[in-house]
Amino acid sequence: MTVLERGWYEKRWWCYLLAPFSVLFWLLATVRLSLFRFKLKASYRLPVPVVVVGNISVGGTGKTPFTLWFCQFLRQQGFTPGIISRGYGVKIAAPVLVSAQHSALEVGDEPLLLAERSGCPVVVSPNRVEAARYLLQQCPQVNLIISDDGLQHYALQRDIEIVLIDGQRGLGNGWLLPTGPLRELPARLKHVDLVIANSGQHELADGVMTVQAERLVPLTLPEQRLPEGATVDIIAGIGNPQRFERSVLAAGYQIKQRRFLADHHPFSQADFNGLTTPLLMTEKDAVKCRSFAQAGWYYLAVQAQPESALISKLTEKLNLLRSQYGY
Known part of the structure; x- marks a missing residue:
C-alpha cells in the first residue's frame, strides 16, 4: 500500500x-x-x-x-x-x-x-x-x-x-x-x-x-506439495495485498518475508531477488510469472461465496x- x-x-x-x-x-x-x-x-x-x-x-x-x-x-x-x-x-x-x-x-x-x-x-x-x-x-x-x-x-x-x-x-x-x-x-x-x-x-x-482459500497450485511441477503449517515467503501485486496475507495465514501457513508491489505490477525475475522458497503468490500474479517460475513457487487459488x-x-x-x- x-x-x-x-x-x-x-x-x-x-x-x-x-x-x-x-x-x-x-x-x-x-x-x-x-x-x-x-x-x-x-x-x-x-x-x-x-x-x-x-x-x-x-x-x-x-x-x-x-x-x-x-x-x-x-x-x-x-x-x-x-x-x-x-x-x-x-x-x-x-x-x-x-x-x-x-x-x-x-x-x-x-x-x-x-x-x-x-x-x-x-x-x-x-x-x-x-x-x-x-x-x-x-x-x-x-x-x-x-x-x-x-x-x-x-x-x-x-x-x-x-x-x-x-x-x-x-x-x-x-x-x-x-x-x-x-x-x-x-x-x-x-x-x-x-x-x-x-x-x-x-x-x-x-x-x-466471503473469499476462501481453495488450494495451493505449483507453478512448475504439478506433483509438488507443501506441508500444512509450512513457513513461506509471499509476494503480491494486487489492490489489497493485506487480504492475500490474511488468506495465507487463514490457510495455516506462517509468513517469513512479504513483498507487496503496486496493483497490476508487471513482474520480472528481479522482483523475486532476496525471496526464498516456498513462495506463495495470488493466482492473478501467477499468470504473469509463468515464463520464469521456479520450483517451490505456488499460487493460492480462492473461491468466492x-x-x-x-x-x-x-x-x-x-x-x-x-x-x-x-x-
Whole structure:
C-alpha cells in the first residue's frame, strides 16, 4: 500500500490538502455523466443483457473472484455468459478475443485469468461497446455479457449493476480521488442493483461475500506439495495485498518475508531477488510469472461465496431479465 493509500484509509489530515483536485474530479465526472443522461453523448443498447460488475473505489474489492463465481452461477441459471474487459495496462488497437496463446503482457492479467478460470469467452478492448459487439460477432452463442469493471463506462447501457466494496477497509475517508479512494461518491450506491461487501459487513451493502482459500497450485511441477503449517515467503501485486496475507495465514501457513508491489505490477525475475522458497503468490500474479517460475513457487487459488440472501436477490433479477429478453 502506498503512502497515499494509507492516508485514505487511516484518514490522515494531509490528504485533505488535495481537496481542490477532488472537486475538479467531481466536476468533470458530473459533466460527463450529464452528457450521457441528456443524450448529448451516445450510449448503446446491445441485443443481449449486460451486467456490470464494478466498484466505486480504486484497489482490490474482490471483483475477480466474484466474477468467476458469477459465471458459474449464470450457467446454472441457463445463461451462456461472455466477458468484456478493458485490459488494464496493455495497449490494444482493436478488440482481442483472449486465448491460451496470449500472455498477460498482451491482454492484461485479469482478462487472462478470467478466460482461463471461467471457461467463458473474454474480449479485451478499452472501448466497451466495440468489445461487446466483437464478442457477439465471434461468439454468437453468448446471451449475456458481463462488463468487468465497467461501472463508469456509460457509453454501454446496462441492465444490472453490481458493485463490490471492501467490507474491512470500507470506503476510506469517503472522498473522491485524489483526496480519497473513490471514483464516485457513496450516494452512487443507492442507484445500483446490488452492493456486495467482501469479507466483512458494511452498512451500505445488501449482503456479504466471503473469499476462501481453495488450494495451493505449483507453478512448475504439478506433483509438488507443501506441508500444512509450512513457513513461506509471499509476494503480491494486487489492490489489497493485506487480504492475500490474511488468506495465507487463514490457510495455516506462517509468513517469513512479504513483498507487496503496486496493483497490476508487471513482474520480472528481479522482483523475486532476496525471496526464498516456498513462495506463495495470488493466482492473478501467477499468470504473469509463468515464463520464469521456479520450483517451490505456488499460487493460492480462492473461491468466492456470496451469502444466500445475495444469491436470492440475484436470482430474482436474472429471472426478470429472462422474461424481458424472452429467454
